[in-house]
Amino acid sequence: MIEVREVKKHIEDIQVLDGISLDIHDGENFCLLGASGEGKSVFLKNLIGLMRPDCGSIKIDGEEIVGISKEKLLKVQRKFGMMFQGGALFDSLTVQENVEFGMKRLTDYSPQKISQLAEEYLAMVGLAGVGDKLPENLSIGMKRRVALARAVATEPKYILYDEPTTGLDPITTDVICGIFTDLRKKLDITSVIVTHDIQTAEKVADRVGLLYSGKIIAADKTERFMKSESPYVRQFVRGSREGPIGMKNRKKKNESRD
Numbered sequence: 001m002i003e004v005r006e007v008k009k010h011i012e013d014i015q016v017l018d019g020i021s022l023d024i025h026d027g028e029n030f031c032l033l034g035a036s037g038e039g040k041s042v043f044l045k046n047l048i049g050l051m052r053p054d055c056g057s058i059k060i061d062g063e064e065i066v067g068i069s070k071e072k073l074l075k076v077q078r079k080f081g082m083m084f085q086g087g088a089l090f091d092s093l094t095v096q097e098n099v100e101f102g103m104k105r106l107t108d109y110s111p112q113k114i115s116q117l118a119e120e121y122l123a124m125v126g127l128a129g130v131g132d133k134l135p136e137n138l139s140i141g142m143k144r145r146v147a148l149a150r151a152v153a154t155e156p157k158y159i160l161y162d163e164p165t166t167g168l169d170p171i172t173t174d175v176i177c178g179i180f181t182d183l184r185k186k187l188d189i190t191s192v193i194v195t196h197d198i199q200t201a202e203k204v205a206d207r208v209g210l211l212y213s214g215k216i217i218a219a220d221k222t223e224r225f226m227k228s229e230s231p232y233v234r235q236f237v238r239g240s241r242e243g244p245i246g247m248k249n250r251k252k253k254n255e256s257r258d
């Protein structure tokens, strides 16, 4: 279980995270929605220890990670897989080598086993037989699926996905969503999916949260969230420019605003 309490993080003079509190339960698909620039990627990076919060607490399976040593953090990071925004594959490595990368670094499996597992994960995302290709020769949808296979290949307990379906056509989006659902059935993984795509959230999430102004201002079971009376949620779900969420400047560090 991931327990986040009152996490704050400023970058330069912007208060990006302003007191985030959230529980993510084992086995669930949690979707975090939020407009561009609200701090979704920053939040994920804080969760996995790639960025250190200014204050607050993040417990992973009961273990506090805020303020712990690099060595201890590395151990906790092994529980995580991450699909970065845009997929971020290694361009000079083949598809197969991309999927093998984490396993080589984090497991003591034999080269044969690593190669066999990489093939299995590629098959699971519908990409059997493309292992020899370089990422530049793949479509965006295929690259995302490779990134997915790479994120799950180390069989982490938690996977963080940063905008897994942004920029994809609706059919490819549905293929990726289908893979999420399959993954959860096959490998008991807990997923945190960051997106601004409502349809992705509706299809894959057990619970949905909305990040706004540095805080989780709503979180609920998917069906209830989509019907929420909150004017913020309603505006976001409907994709309307009318409502309390505006294009205002972000709160500056040390500025009080509510």
Ligand SMILES: Nc1ncnc2c1ncn2[C@@H]1O[C@H](COP(=O)(O)OP(=O)(O)OP(=O)(O)O)[C@@H](O)[C@H]1O
Residues within 6 Å of the ligand: 011, 012, 014, 016, 034, 035, 036, 037, 038, 039, 040, 041, 042, 043, 085, 196, 250
């Ligand atoms: N490395 C950085 N240096 C300076 N500012 C940063 C950095 N990373 C994030 N920010 C700022 O922090 C804020 C939140 O950024 P973040 O990338 O987390 O937003 P986001 O919700 O993921 O947006 P998007 O949906 O566009 O990916 C933005 O104002 C951004 O400019």
Ligand SMILES: [Mg+2]
Residues within 6 Å of the ligand: 040, 041, 042, 085, 162, 163
């Ligand atoms: Mg982002």
